[in-house]
Each structure stands twice: as C-alpha cells, then as structure tokens.
Amino acid sequence: MDINPIHSCHLGPDISPEQFIPEHFFMYLLKGAVKAYDGQKRYSMAPGDAVIARKNQLMRYTKFKDGDEFKKIIITLDEPFLKLFLERHPYTVSPPTNHDAFLHVQDNTLLRSYIRSLEPYYAGGLQLDPTFADIKREELLLILLQAEPHLAQVLFTFGTPDKIDLEEFMNRNFRFNVSLERFAFMTGRSLSSFKRDFERIFGTTPGLWLKKRRLEEAHFKITKEHQRPTDVYLEVGFEDLSHFSFAFKKEFGYSPTQVAAV
Structure with missing residues (x-):
C-alpha cells in the first residue's frame, strides 16, 4: 500500500x-x-x-x-x-x-x-x-x-504456516501475483518440496500451470462475462498488459482485444 x-x-x-x-x-x-x-x-x-x-x-x-x-x-x-x-x-x-x-x-x-x-x-x-x-x-x-x-x-500467535492441502490452496489463490517462494511458505513447505509436490499433483511445473490457469480465467472473463482485457489482466495475476496480450495470443491463437470485439 x-x-x-x-x-x-x-x-x-x-x-x-x-x-x-x-x-x-x-x-x-x-x-x-x-x-x-x-x-x-x-x-x-x-x-x-x-x-x-x-x-x-x-x-x-x-x-x-x-x-x-x-x-x-x-x-x-x-x-x-x-x-x-x-x-x-x-x-x-x-x-x-x-x-x-x-x-x-x-x-x-x-x-x-x-x-x-x-x-x-x-x-x-x-x-x-x-x-x-x-x-x-x-x-x-x-x-x-x-x-x-x-x-x-x-x-500473539507466532511461527510459520502449517503444511496444508496444496491443490485446494493453489486453485483458490492462483490469481495472486506473488513469488513461488511465497506460495511455498504459505502452504508450509520449502521451495523444493513445494515444486516436488506441485508436479506430483498437477503434472507440470508451477510456472507453466499458473500461466495457463490465469489465461483460462482471463479467457472466461472476456468471453463469458464480457470484461475488458484492460480490466482483466491484473485481476488474474499478470503485471503487464503487453505481456498478457502476447501470452494470450500464443495460448489461444488470437489476441484478447479480438475476443472482446466479437
């Protein structure tokens, strides 16, 4: 803030x-x-x-x-x-x-x-x-x-978070733009155990999964809820509009503005 x-x-x-x-x-x-x-x-x-x-x-x-x-x-x-x-x-x-x-x-x-x-x-x-x-x-x-x-x-409750259900946590919090170290900490894991557990559960790396999940969420919001790309990219966890547009087009074959114009 x-x-x-x-x-x-x-x-x-x-x-x-x-x-x-x-x-x-x-x-x-x-x-x-x-x-x-x-x-x-x-x-x-x-x-x-x-x-x-x-x-x-x-x-x-x-x-x-x-x-x-x-x-x-x-x-x-x-x-x-x-x-x-x-x-x-x-x-x-x-x-x-x-x-x-x-x-x-x-x-x-x-x-x-x-x-x-x-x-x-x-x-x-x-x-x-x-x-x-x-x-x-x-x-x-x-x-x-x-x-x-x-x-x-x-x-006055001190200490670090306990180990929690990784799949449930990530499906609820993938929109937040924080580092993998933060995600690991909040799920009660070291970064190495977080990555290991993540790949076992989701079958891919955290970075690839987060990008795909955020793009799918953005696609839904633009096509089904008729939200503007400029209002969506931050909400789903991207920092930069141009990077979001590039990743969106690479994933779906068309840009978010083309979808919004339909």
Whole structure:
C-alpha cells in the first residue's frame, strides 16, 4: 500500500508492496474507500472504519479517492514489536478462532481519541521520532486489547504456516501475483518440496500451470462475462498488459482485444 507522508500517518516498518501481508498492521481510513479480496471473502472500508490486516495472508485491494483525496493511518504490528509488548504485558493466548484476513475493529471512545492524537502527523506532515512511534504503537495495542481481548489470539500467535492441502490452496489463490517462494511458505513447505509436490499433483511445473490457469480465467472473463482485457489482466495475476496480450495470443491463437470485439 503506497504511503503519502502528507495524507497518511505510518508507524512501524514499511509494508510489502506484494499482494501478501508479511506482518500484521492496523489501518484506519480517514477519507476515501477500500475494497479488498483475499481469495475467498470480500471486504470493504469506509471513512471511520478500522481493521487489523492479518499477517501471512494474500490480499488484493483497491482504493477509491473521495474527490482527489485518500487518507489513512497505517500502523505496522511486526513480530519483534509484538514479542517485546508481550514481555511487558503478558497475555494468555489460545488458538485463533477467526481466520479472516481483515478483522474489523469496533469503534470506541478511546480509539477515536487515539486517532485524534495522531492528527498533527497525518494532517500537518510532522514526523514521529522512532522511540515515540513505538510508544504510540504500544498505546494503540493496549486500547485494542482492552476493547477486544480476542485479538490476542491473532496477534500473539507466532511461527510459520502449517503444511496444508496444496491443490485446494493453489486453485483458490492462483490469481495472486506473488513469488513461488511465497506460495511455498504459505502452504508450509520449502521451495523444493513445494515444486516436488506441485508436479506430483498437477503434472507440470508451477510456472507453466499458473500461466495457463490465469489465461483460462482471463479467457472466461472476456468471453463469458464480457470484461475488458484492460480490466482483466491484473485481476488474474499478470503485471503487464503487453505481456498478457502476447501470452494470450500464443495460448489461444488470437489476441484478447479480438475476443472482446466479437
């Protein structure tokens, strides 16, 4: 998610530009709207909404400006910070029961007061000293856990993903444009075991399967749902329109614009 220092307040480590959430982060929307999709569920945010975006999740999101403005607060709750917090404020942690990628945070008086305390930084362009930024992150976490203790189940569960059903996972998430290393990590495998299991299950390499599966999805959307190629290529996992058009024509014998014109 891009961070505008004038219209945003960002505390903690930067967020990965990938369609992958490597660390938990808190987001509060000040102006505009957000729609997001995690491969199974769709989420939306309006001004005044707050969420915890959960780590080790795939997520595609679209931001919508209000006029020419989009304002948000992003606070990264990375694992080193959370472990230090847990040393100072012990919590008994049970396995999480909610597995959504976006966890909506309920509005309350303390949270609203906290957001107002950051106004000089997201409205005035002031920069937070790193030490003070960590104090503000700790304050936020205390407010969240006081209002919603169940968040401890999510935030204080450390470690890597367990090994899961590879076929089901890939058929659900092939549209996300992330590296094979990310796919391997999320399915609880090393890259070598991921490739080995993938070829055993699908009978081809991950790279070839992903390209073919994404092109088939694009073909369906253009021919059956009458979507435009310019709206489809990013949605199915391609980064570049010209590369998508070349691969599409090589696969089907005609370009996506020829299909769309029919």
